[in-house]
Amino acid sequence: MIRIRNLTHIYPGSRKVAPHVAVSDLSLEVGEGEFAILSGPNGSGKSTLFRILCGLARPSAGQVSIAGFDLLTEPARVREVMGVVFQSPAIDKQLTVAENLAIQADLYDIPAADYRARRDRALAWTDLGGRLDNRVETLSGGLARQVELAKVLMTDPRILLLDEPTTGLDPVSRRNFLEALQRLQRERGMTVLMTSHVFSEAEDVDRVAIMREGKLMAYDTPQALRAMIGTEMVVIQSREAKVLAGRLEAELGLTASVVGDEVRLAETENGDSLPLLEKILQRYRPDIRSISIKQPGLDDVFVRVTGAASGQE
């Protein structure tokens, strides 16, 4: 449904700045009706890839086809099937919800006879019922984002591209927004590709892509990605996490990564972390605030794959 083949994007540079390869020979497919998340540390090339996919930038090399249409040679066909929710608001906050949706209908030449039905169908995926006459500036951040979604849904897309749509939302609004997307996927067979750096959002999706320095480092189901790390890991909270990690590596020969005030240890060889936990507790107790065994999450995968600390909620 979204097929990216050997995509490369090079920013040309200038006399003072060298050319920069922002996307490097990247290939990736999102199947029909799949929900995929694209993540990566700052500067890894997500925005560049997103801009290419929504037709705002032309790649230096490679092909992209969307619903079987070539992005470069059939952009109008692609626009017919794809809806894009950008990070920066694309609605007029001074206008009401209904006025914003009416403008979208005008822009896309939606026949007047279809307008109400389309509008009501789009709103059915949101929590905006009864808010049609409210000015967007009076809505919460979460509902305002849902207006963006409703606006895009007015055009009946089969594919949705979203750029960090939940940034700045509180956890409840974020969950509501994601639930709307998941229902669209489940009940309408929508294909969804969304950039995000919040890994709790990625735990339930079909596939997660992790980019680093323009390259696709991993692309798999959340389960398969978590399995890369093992079944369980020891996590220690410490005021001096870096110092403790250094000591654990030097004195016990362990592999440790530091995320904030946490030291996370790679899986033990026999997979049983309890003896290791006891040993660490006996030796380093004064340096430890808490110690536990946990199943690896996607944030651990991210740290392993990119070498960067993951985005925090």
Ligand SMILES: Nc1ncnc2c1ncn2[C@@H]1O[C@H](COP(=O)(O)OP(=O)(O)OP(=O)(O)O)[C@@H](O)[C@H]1O
């Ligand atoms: N117009 C530009 N000219 C030159 N280099 C650029 C340009 N835009 C981005 N870059 C560089 O390309 C690389 C990828 O940038 P991009 O914005 O795609 O990354 P990102 O993963 O979206 O980062 P973020 O999460 O910070 O938005 C970065 O090193 C960035 O500095």
